[in-house]
Amino acid sequence: MIPKKYRLKSNAAFNATYRVNNSHRKNGITLIAGLKKTKDIPTKAGFVVSKKTHKRAVKRNRLKRLMRESYRQLLKEGKLGNSTKYLSLIFLGSTKALENNFRLTKQTIYELLSEL
Numbered sequence: 001m002i003p004k005k006y007r008l009k010s011n012a013a014f015n016a017t018y019r020v021n022n023s024h025r026k027n028g029i030t031l032i033a034g035l036k037k038t039k040d041i042p043t044k045a046g047f048v049v050s051k052k053t054h055k056r057a058v059k060r061n062r063l064k065r066l067m068r069e070s071y072r073q074l075l076k077e078g079k080l081g082n083s084t085k086y087l088s089l090i091f092l093g094s095t096k097a098l099e100n101n102f103r104l105t106k107q108t109i110y111e112l113l114s115e116l
Contacts, residue, residue: 008044027096027108030092034086045091081116
C-alpha cells in the first residue's frame with residue numbers, strides 16, 4: 001500500500017491536475033502530470049479506471065491494484081525519474097490495459113515516468 005503522504009485523494013487536486021493537461025500514453029495507461037513543484041512537498045499519485053472501461057468493478061479494481069502496486073515498487077526502488085518534479089500524477093487505465101499482466105504494467109509505468 002502506498003503511504004498516505006504519497007496518495008492523491010481530494011477531488012479538487014484531481015481536477016487541478018486534469019486542467020494542466022500534460023499527458024503521456026503507452027500500452028493503455030495514460031499518465032497526467034500536474035504542476036511543477038516549488039516547495040519540498042512529496043509527489044502524490046492517483047489511479048483512475050472509469051466505468052466506461054469495463055462494467056465489472058472486479059476488472060476495474062484489478063487494474064487499479066496493478067497500477068498502484070507497480071508505482072509503489074518503483075517508489076520503493078527510487079526509480080521515479082523526473083516525476084518527483086511534479087506535485088501530482090494521475091494514472092488512467094483504459095480497456096487495452098485490462099489484459100496487461102503485472103510485469104507489463106510495471107514496465108509501462110516505469111517508461112511513462114521516464115518520459116516526463
